[in-house]
Amino acid sequence: MKKLLFVFAAIALFASCSKDEDNNNGLLVGKWEQVKTVWHDGSPDDEYAPGEYVLEFTADGRVYEYQFGEKSPYSTKYSYNSTTSELTLMFVTFKVDLSADELIMHSQSIDVTPSLYDDYYKRIE
Numbered sequence: 808m809k810k811l812l813f814v815f816a817a818i819a820l821f822a823s824c825s826k827d828e829d830n831n832n833g834l835l836v837g838k839w840e841q842v843k844t845v846w847h848d849g850s851p852d853d854e855y856a857p858g859e860y861v862l863e864f865t866a867d868g869r870v871y872e873y874q875f876g877e878k879s880p881y882s883t884k885y886s887y888n889s890t891t892s893e894l895t896l897m898f899v900t901f902k903v904d905l906s907a908d909e910l911i912m913h914s915q916s917i918d919v920t921p922s923l924y925d926d927y928y929k930r931i932e
Contacts, residue, residue: 832864832866832868832885832886832887833866834889834905834906834907835864835885835887835894835905835910836864836865836866837863837864837930837931837932838861838862838863838873838930838931838932839861839862839863839864839910839928839929839930839931840855840857840858840860840861840928840929840930840931841855841859841860841861841862841926841927841928842854842855842927842928842929843855843926843927844924844925844926844927845924845925845927846922846923846924847922847923847924847925848922848923850922858873858875858876859874859875860872860873860874861873861874861931862928863878863932864885868884868885868886869882869883869884869885870882870883870884870885870896883896883897884897887903887905889905892904892905894912901913901914907930908929908930909927909928909929909930910927910928910929910930911925911926911927911928912925912926912928913925914926
């Protein structure tokens with residue numbers, strides 16, 4: 808949870824521009840509910856309650872965060888490159904697996920001993 812809060816705190820503090828690369832975000836547009844986080848170091852998976860964390864990607868290239876149904880007053884631009892399967896939120900780039908109903912964001916924690924993890928989202932809109 809710390810990692811998610813850090814990313815969105817950073818997003819709130821800075822503005823970003825989308826890349827002029829392939830910005831094929833049609834499949835990404837919509838609301839995605841976080842289902843779980845799977846840690847690669849063997850730590851227990853984090854499971855999320857329905858509506859606990861939601862990301863909304865808009866067609867105009869903005870992403871919004873919802874926590875327990877409350878929409879954050881902050882947003883940032885995003886870019887998605889379908890050729891490289893990379894999603895960039897501000898200055899943080901994630902490798903992603905994206906289908907019509909599932910988004911998996913691959914990342915690394917920012918702890919003293921970094922660990923790889925995958926955040927799983929399901930489409931809700």
